[in-house]
């Protein structure tokens with residue numbers, strides 16, 4: 001199979017073309033502020049089936065539906081609690097996915113058979129322009145999981161998408177290049193189906209931000225809701241990932257800039273802030289594989305908020321595949 005067409009110059013024309021491709025059942029990989037997604041028309045069962053196939057993902061894991069604005073929320077979600085409206089007002093477009101009771105538009109093939117649907121308005125000019133062009137021709141939403149093979153590191157550049165999925169795409173499929181993702185870890189997923197919000201996956205929208213927006217206490221209790229990003233063995237490179245120990249000769253090393261590199265160790269990233277840590281972590285893990293390293297040591301960042309999301313992903317990456 002051949003790889004998808006690479007579109008690096010996202011003009012109005014090329015985005016209108018990409019929107020039409022989605023409408024015709026093709027796949028379009030798109031940039032978002034968190035990570036790149038592999039998009040399909042969320043109402044087209046065969047297009048969505050191709051997303052699962054390209055990712056090698058089990059069919060019972062639900063996809064996030066991306067919409068252009070909260071105006072489209074009612075198309076997909078029912079019985080929306082007022083705290084979810086506050087969250088949407090405060091943080092969309094942005095790195096936040098709301099899990100809500102679904103309408104009939106959200107069919108089993110996109111929700112993994114669950115009675116809920118995950119919705120997000122991404123904060124990226126290319127993604128928003130594509131969503132707007134898609135709406136103009138009658139599109140309702142773009143289902144898009146992270147554009148990586150199941151269990152692998154999420155892509156934060158168009159090149160990483162090409163490396164992950166190129167061989168699983170058809171010639172007509174497209175990969176849109178919108179530059180490196182600025183947040184770098186996946187959206188915060190918030191279950192909004194009970195009286196108060198519950199975090200299913202931590203991200204850049206933090207507990208404090210959610211409590212401030214809603215005036216409610218956030219729960220982080222474990223649930224039996226299926227979130228593949230909450231599986232152990234996820235976000236993993238080929239190299240084995242080790243946390244918070246001294247790296248040895250020939251190992252890769254990722255740590256905040258103030259931590260020195262022991263001699264003989266391959267420094268892969270030296271972020272100077274938590275935000276930068278999030279932005280570079282996945283490309284640094286990919287870099288370890290590109291350099292054929294067998295193992296990478298990460299000195300995890302301390303603190304709450306985004307640091308918590310980074311530690312969540314690293315814990316899973318360290319379990320391997």
Ligand code: TXA
Nearest residue numbers: 034037062063116117118145146186187226227228229
């Ligand atoms: O930042 C992101 O969220 C990125 C970008 C592309 O938007 N997308 C992303 O998609 O991370 P994915 O499929 O790799 O992870 C989505 C997670 C999965 O773990 C899935 O189980 C969960 O969202 N999810 C989706 N719909 C859900 C639902 N109705 N109930 C519970 N979890 C849901």
Ligand code: MG
Nearest residue numbers: 145146154229
């Ligand atoms: Mg993913």
